[in-house]
Amino acid sequence: MKESIKKTRRTPALEALNEAHRLAVSPFVFQALCAMTDLGMMRALDEAGSEGLTLEALCEKSPCSDYAARSLLEVAVRFGVAQRSDEGRFSLTNTGIFFVNDLHVGINFRFTRDVCYEGLGGLTDSFRESRPAGLKVFGDWPTIYPGIQKLPGRAKESWFEFDHHYSDEAYPKALPLVFTDGIDSITDVGGNTGKWARSCCAWRSDIRVAVIDLPEQCETVDRVMAEEGLASRVTTHPMNVLSDQPFPKTGTKAWWMSQFLDCFSPSQIVSILKKAHAAMEDDAVLYILEPLIGRQPFPVADACLAAMSLYFTALANGTSRFYPYDEFEVFVEAAGFEIERVHDGLGMEHTLLVCRKKKA
Amino acid sequence: MKESIKKTRRTPALEALNEAHRLAVSPFVFQALCAMTDLGMMRALDEAGSEGLTLEALCEKSPCSDYAARSLLEVAVRFGVAQRSDEGRFSLTNTGIFFVNDLHVGINFRFTRDVCYEGLGGLTDSFRESRPAGLKVFGDWPTIYPGIQKLPGRAKESWFEFDHHYSDEAYPKALPLVFTDGIDSITDVGGNTGKWARSCCAWRSDIRVAVIDLPEQCETVDRVMAEEGLASRVTTHPMNVLSDQPFPKTGTKAWWMSQFLDCFSPSQIVSILKKAHAAMEDDAVLYILEPLIGRQPFPVADACLAAMSLYFTALANGTSRFYPYDEFEVFVEAAGFEIERVHDGLGMEHTLLVCRKKKA
Known part of the structure; x- marks a missing residue:
């Protein structure tokens, strides 16, 4: 963050006024880019390359x-x-070329346009009322999670595209980091639809997985694993992680939480981590996979993560965030863990925290 | 525009990629600024000056x-x-200070937030269907004009704030430019609620005004002028300017169109100007007051005008624009006029075109 302070402090007055003007009208620019994309202008201009197109030719080549x-x-x-x-x-321009062709820019753009744009209008109310007030544009759910499958066409598509690239791309890099030194079992807290469990089973045939999640999620996991012949290797433990109920002592040497804690508030995160601490063997390792602000390879990636964190506020649950690394570190330590190693750059933007119980 | 080409052509790849990323998530940033404004954070930070506030102090000073x-x-x-x-x-930062304190940034910001943000989601459909598809967020009107008075609280307030600053501030500067050389009468095409007519009457007691507009508007003007004792000086000519009906030959030496032609498409503009040409005396002068892209004092003002032009597409009427000067020049000449003089910088962003009939 220091770098960016130095830079902004130097911003001369005229450029700062220009930037203030640009920020004030930015939704017009964003929607102009949406319309240029939808009306085929972006593709036609991109295909024309540096030679370009006259206005007339552009109108012929795009509808x-x-x-x-x-x-x-x-x-x-x-x-x-x-x-x-x-x-x-x-x-x-170069900016336009990247806008049209960069995969990550495109994924973020479509997620912003199709999932977030309209609902972000409810951001202030979301903060005031600690609920995702913007979600009403899609349905009458308390959080987005039960509604994902019912999102309208383009929103659903862009949500899953975003989810796929942000979560799934990190798994192949995480697997060899987790399953070292003879570790052959893992507890997946917040296992959701069983994606990670399936990846583990596919990674090595001796691996067994325990999934902790809500009853509905566990039912899905049970069904999917039965269909894929993995029922004997994946067990489920239905529970609400926010309840008073302790976590089951699964006895696995590895515990796993992937893009799970970012769905909770700080106090909830500490409470979940404490329950994991109580259930884990003393020599077990806790792996946390999260996109963390401040751990991205470029400043703009940290900035985008900070911006898109508002998706949680306005649309997802009204209470959680993509957390900065230094805040997350505090949660982990408050629950009795210490961070042993940090692996950055898994998938699109994930960091893997390798945590152990603090020595007494 | 050449300046900006040179600049963008030089944008190096990394900065261009950064800018593409920022554009893709810009609605998050815009709504973050809205929430910071609504939650009192902007004001608290501004009042704290360069000394700043800790996070805790900020939470105490703002709700x-x-x-x-x-x-x-x-x-x-x-x-x-x-x-x-x-x-x-x-x-x-300097950018933040201007964002909070610059009057014009604030007016544009509130207009964007309260009037345009949500409806801009209908921009693509508006272009496809030649109608303001985003207007449905406010009501079921064919254009925004009959709905202005029925807009919800904050939208109405921000619309009028915008309208007031963009139109009214130009009038005091325009009056002495128009009423020179013994000119004592003027025809106001698109006189709307009679604001300009009233300004003329207040400017000099010998001035008489003829207003041409739709019957509803003329009724309003008649009523207002009667109330203010100006009925003998302001006459009205109810008609639809887009109909086949010719304009009345009012005999005034000055004709006036203020922020009126930007509500029409190019072919409609030429048709209206031709009707004015047919009705005007040969030595009469046509004054056109418009915000014109390319005539602003700073590049960012031209850029903002180009962006906010999309208000006409998505919300106002689906067919008009803030026009660039060079396109507008073509309309004026196609109708048989030539531009004699150009006065820039009237009010917030207006240009006054002084036009005469071309010599046969």
Whole structure:
């Protein structure tokens, strides 16, 4: 964060005023980019390369009107996404090229557009009322989790695309880090639909998994594992992790929480971690896989994570976050653990924390 | 526009990728700024000045929770609006200071937030269907104009604040430019509620005004002028300017169209201007007051105007724009006029075009 302070402190007055103006009208620019994407202008401009297209050619190559092309190009050019040559040909700038072609930019863009844009209008109320007030644009659920499967077409698609890339890409890198030194069993707290359990079973044939989650999730896991012939290797322990009920002493040497704690508030996180601490063997290892602010390879990735954290507030549950590393460290230590190792850069943006019980 | 091309062409790859990322998540940042404003964080930070506030002090001074403060400051710091000192005190950057205190940034911000944000989600459909598809968030009107008075509280307030500053501030500067050389009468095409007519009457007691507008508008003008004792000086000519009906030959030496033509499509504009041409005396002068893209004092003002033009598409009427000067010039000439003089910088962003009939 120090780097960015130095930079912003130096921002001269005129550039700062310009930036304030740009922030004030940014939804127009965002929706201009949405319309240019939906109307095929982005693809046509990208395909035309540095040679570019005249306004007329652009209207021929994409199903957009002269009115749309003129209105949207005016925005794109003045916000640095496209450029106009002296001969009147329009082409994408470097920013525009990345906007159209970068996989991660695209995933974040579609998630923002299809899942979050409208509901973010309820952000202030969400903070005031500690509930995801923006979720009403999709349905009348207390949190987004029971509603995921019922989201409308494009929102559901973009939610799963986001989820897939953020969670799943980290698994192949995490597996060899977890299953070392003869570890052959793991407890998956918040196992959800059993994705990680299945990955573990596929990774090595001797691995056994215990899944702790809500009864509905456990039923799904049981059904899926039975279908895949893994019922003997995956056991489930239905419970609400926020209840007073202690965690089962599964006896596994590894415990696992993947993109799970970011769904809870700080006090809930500490309470869950304490229950894990009480149930774990003294020499067991707790693995926590999370996107953590402050551990990303580039400042802009930390910034995007901080921004997209507001999805939890306005749409998902109204109380949780993508946490900064230094805050997360406090939770882990408050529950009696110490962080032994930190592996950054798993998948798109995940960090794997390897934690052990503090010595008495 | 050339300046900005040179600049964007030089954008190196990493900075361009960063900018693409920032654009993709910009609605999160915009709504973070909305929440920080609504929850009193912006004001508290602004009042604390460069000394700043600790997180705890900020939560005491504004009605925001620890959760809201942490979540929102993380975004504000990483997007250059606030900064965190090594001692953990938060203060606004120059960008943040302008965001909170600049009058025009504030007006644009509130207009974007309260009038446009949600409806802009209908931008693509608006272009596809040539109607303001985003207007449905407020009501079932074909255009926003009959609905202005029925907008919900904050939207109505921000609409009028925007309208007031954009239109009214230009009038005092326009009056002495129009009423020169013994000109004592003017035809106001699209006179709306009679604001300009009233300004003219107040400017000099010998001025007479003819207002051309829809019957409803003319009724309003008649009523207001009667109330203010100006009925003998302001006459009205009810008609639909888009109908085949010619404009009345009012005989005034000045004709006036203020922020009126931007509500129409190019072909409609040319048709309206041709009707004015047919009705005007040969030596009459046509004054057109418009915010024109490309005539603003700073590039960012042109950019904001281009962005906010999408208000017309998504919310107002689905067919018009804030036009660039060079396109507007073509309309004026196509209707048989030539631009004699151009006065920039009237009010917040207006340009006054002084046009005469082309010599035969």
